[in-house]
Amino acid sequence: MNKLLITFMAVYETRNFSLAAKQLFISQPSVSVQINQLEKQLGISLFDRSGHRQVQPTPAAVRLYSTAEQLRRTWEQGVEQLKQSVKQPKIKVTLGFSQTTSVELLPRVMQSLLADARFQFKIQTMNSESILQAVVDRRVAYGIIEKPIVADYILQTELPGDQLVLAGHPNEKLWLLREPGSGVRHYTEAYLHEQGIVPQQTLVVDSNQSIIGLLTHGIGKTLMSEGILPKKVIRQSIGEQYHRHFYLIGLDQQPNAQLASLRVVLSRVMKQ
Known part of the structure; x- marks a missing residue:
């Protein structure tokens, strides 16, 4: 003045x-x-x-x-x-989302995360076990996965989840399987074992979108989250026992105070 x-x-x-x-x-x-x-x-x-x-x-x-x-x-x-x-230098943070949580959960929480001016986020999509390894290796700060895990030095927080259904025509003989390490593969193997099913024919596909593309053309059947299935895909209920939770995982001792506080933010917005 x-x-x-x-x-x-x-x-x-x-x-x-x-x-x-x-x-x-x-x-x-x-x-x-x-x-x-x-x-x-x-x-x-x-x-x-x-x-x-x-x-x-x-x-x-x-x-x-x-x-x-x-x-x-x-x-x-x-x-x-x-x-x-005046822009302060932002902390670069990589978050790992499984293929299902990247579709069901990520769009609902991203606006809240972007509002936090402290961080510059990068999103990587991979299966649950790959996310766990990335967190352990500190390539990913936090991950959101589809199955519970037990691992040293990792803290997991239970989040609201989804309902798995049997997608595709029940008479189909071809089972579409996600790759080993994915959350859906974990539950699919549990379902097959529980039902005493030994698939006559399988096809491993490492992408939910590719599986959905096959299902929409009447090819194969699989377990999949009901929330990401197009309406025209046939689905069948497999019971409440296949209502699963998602999980937020990260190091149990986060040395960076800013990243430690981010866990609280992630947990809050993902439970809303």
């Missing part, structure tokens, strides 16, 4: 050149010089200096002070907004 206006406001508020000088940490003659400069610029008298100690503002000074006060508020607000807008 213009220093002449700052000096003017100090004199106006104190009604005293000496007090204004002390307030501004400058000499009294400097205050006088600056007020004279402002008066010359404006072509008006701002103060009646006939008093021994106090000076009296003229009507023009009253109007100028009102304008200057508005300018000061605008200046202070602008400075504060500028400070807040």
Whole structure:
């Protein structure tokens, strides 16, 4: 803000050149010089200096002070907004999502995560066991997987999940299987064992989207999350026991305080 206006406001508020000088940490003659400069610029008298100690503002000074006060508020607000807008270096964070959680969970939580200005997020999609290994290797800060795990130095938090169904025509002989290590493969093997089913024909496909493409063309059957199936794909309930949870996993001792606090944020937004 213009220093002449700052000096003017100090004199106006104190009604005293000496007090204004002390307030501004400058000499009294400097205050006088600056007020004279402002008066010359404006072509008006701002103060009646006939008093021994106090000076009296003229009507023009009253109007100028009102304008200057508005300018000061605008200046202070602008400075504060500028400070807040200065971008601090963001912490780069990689999150691992399984193929199902990347479709069902990621879109619901991404807006909340992007609102956290501390982080620059990168999303990687892989199967549950690959996510676990990436967390252990510290290539991924946190992962969201489809099956419970037991691993040293890993903390897992249970999240709302989904319902698995038998997708595809029940009479199909071809079983479409996700690759070993995926969450769906884990539950598919449990289902086959429980039902005493030994598939006559299998096809391993490492992509949910590819499996959905086959199902929509009437090829094969598989276990899949009901939430990501197109409406036209035939599905059959396999019971509440195949309502599963998702899991947030990360190191149990996170040395980075910012990343440690991110776990709390992730857990909260994913449980909403």
